[in-house]
Amino acid sequence: MLEPRIIKALEEIVGDKNVSTEKADLICYSYDATQQKFLPGVVVHPGSTEEISRIMQLANAERIPVFPRGAGSGFTGGSLPTKGGIVLTTERMDQILEIDQENLVAVVQPGVVTEAFQQAVEKVGLFYPPDPASLKFSTLGGNVAECAGGPRCVKYGVTKDYILGLEVVTPTGDVITTGGPTMKGVVGYDLTKLMCGSEGTLGIISRIVIKLLPLPEAKKTMLVLFDSIDGAAQAVSAIIAHKIIPTTLEFMDGRTIDCVRQATSLQVPEAARAVLIIEVDGDREFLDKQARRIAEIIAPLGVVETRIAETPAESEALWQIRRSVSASLRKVNPDKFNEDICVPRSKVPEMIRRIDAIAEKYAIPIVNFGHAGDGNIHVNIMIDKKVEGELEKAEKAIEEVFKGALALGGTMSGEHGVGIAKAPYIPLEITEQSAAYMKAIKKALDPNNILNPGKIFLDN
């Protein structure tokens, strides 16, 4: 419990209404999508950079841990108040400050919801491509902190590729700016990239300068059913080898198709053991040609059926198959561990085979789907926590999945980050020297370890 004088000081900074120690509020800010729960000592809703700065000065002087939070939709516990202290939520800072149509740049506050931003720029013919699955509710601040990805990354890259500059409140309460609204800039260290994906451990993002693109005129969606995961993976390589980079290349494995089959009205034949959803975008007149070309390229690779959407409604129906995955998984088992490994794209079939072997070894269902275009596989280990021994088996399986991905030259996380969920596995991927380098940066910027402590690296 925080001392009353601290609460009073916080109230002086942000106003009584924006500070709460009520049990109900502490419960409401105790969780994220990992389903773990840690009660904070206080929840604070700042409304400006200056307020965040003053909160950090106070917290640093008093050695109180601060946990920044966007929408609380992360999968690795990045925003969980694992040590009590202050939950600092950016929900109130939700303004789009500028959309500069001449320079294709926007400036936003961190609490702006990603989809709301996309819609705002699309209204004026511009485009912000990063599209994490949580885009309807996750915030841009959270997206930057975790360097969110999404299906369109194969063509357009991830969040950090669109961040030109930031305003950041440091753990000691200073306000710094990184980068700026120019397309080029090489003065000093690239602190913007350092902050992107730093999971709220190095600073609190209070303003974001975003690069925009022209909105593509149209898009075309194809759904291709394959008789094996190898066919689907070869198709991905073949398309890219023919110098076509689709906007998205989403895949689902056989187990996923089995789950989805009951959850969708679209008929999926029994012979289909892998699915690719391919979307291309650009000038309308080229799309039909490009879709036909893709169909020709992949035809010899075990294609069971190809469906090409002719209208936006048909396109939506094809995407519905992908969207129904999440809910349909519950039919397999009630509890899910959603890991997001990433391997070189040519290694996807090998990785799926390894995962299938792990599933067999521990006798637990593992369902795989994800972004084949960039080798990012969502590995869903489905268990029933109430069954004795299942949790332990899942933990062993997860470790083996990580080791398998690393052995193929991959990574433990393509887009969810480390948080607390993957912190124990960090030594598998990052060498001691590299980790020491990272920790030295953290130590220099946050000498009292008050900002989001215990995330990414386990506390000693």
Added chain:
Amino acid sequence: MKKLEDYREEIEQCVKCGACRAHCPVFGAEKHEGRVARGKVALAHALLEGEVDLEAKVLEDFSQCLLCGSCCAQCPNKVPTEEIVAAARRRIAGEKGLTSFGKGVAAVLGRPKLMNALAKTGGALSSLLFKKLPENSGLRLRFPAPYLDAERTLPPIAAKPFRETVPELIPGREGMPTVAFFTGCGINYMYPAVGEAFVKALRFLGVTVLIPKDQACCGLPAVSAGAEQTVEQLAAQNLQALTRQKADFVVTACASCNAGVGKIYAELGEEYESLAKKTKDIFVFLAEHGLVEKLAALPKAQQRKKVTYHDPCHLRTRGITKEPRQILAALPQVEFVEMANAGTCCGLGGTYSVYHYETSKQIGAKKAASIADSGAELVATDCPGCIMQLQDSVNHAHGKARAVHILELLAEALPED
């Protein structure tokens, strides 16, 4: 009715993904986790685990829900937050007693005679009590009553309740079905013209209409207030009124009544099942009986009014979105235009807007902006409550659109008897 404990399994199905944040109108206005389904489900779980008591903040968060069902419809795991919140409110009312307003709701709704008397007095005093707004402001009166904000614009109370102006039985053609008209309070006391339009539409089709005098409120405001006994009492009275004479269908022209009789009653026991099953929304009934085709055969008017449609939550969440639009679009004098956010709650939420008028107004303001953007001169819907809120929102936004029931437009288009 089900207790909060009965929802334990559903409560534990919430995986805290946060998807509900994108769809909750209250969260959109208030930006606080306690206001959104995920937060309320977490609080419900904490209540079951004894981690939190029914303290003021918990009561406040549970009161901050429109029961619009948007979260349930979009939830990947289909967690029925709407039902969980209603169950929590019943628990709160059971342990803490009803709020003073809740007591008022229960007292008035539970005594139809008192309600009639109050309404008649209100109707008679309308001209004395209410200050007229300019004609072009859309609606008409200020309502300086306790619990009702002086800024709110409300329709006048009918000089005579609708059910007192019509016979109980209006015979139709032989071979056509018999329909029991569940009028609901909105139509009976505030929008009698909608009731008249309902009768006109069914007479046009040759349907026999029963309008039982002794029907009562559907009970939805009591559900919202957590007044469990009142809900059960009203349901029992309506069961008797609606089954006294044999009807093939019970038809509503109010989304809330449709959910009350057609959905909530089904939870009350076996004896209500057949009543719930034969309850239909008026536009579903009309569409099933060929009205769309009949309207389409009428010559289109030279000058048509631009009309948009607002989906009432209690129809949208029951999957009824197509038929009201079909009928509206088929009207000869109407040019139908879709508006953005047609399916978002208007912000009334029954008793919600009484407790939380400021937030209700903020939610309504977004709707008013969508109506204005659509360029429509009329916003039509299928729920008297929504009409009231939509008009209030448009008035606050100094908009020009008028809120109407689709039945009023339908009645204009149909030939006189």
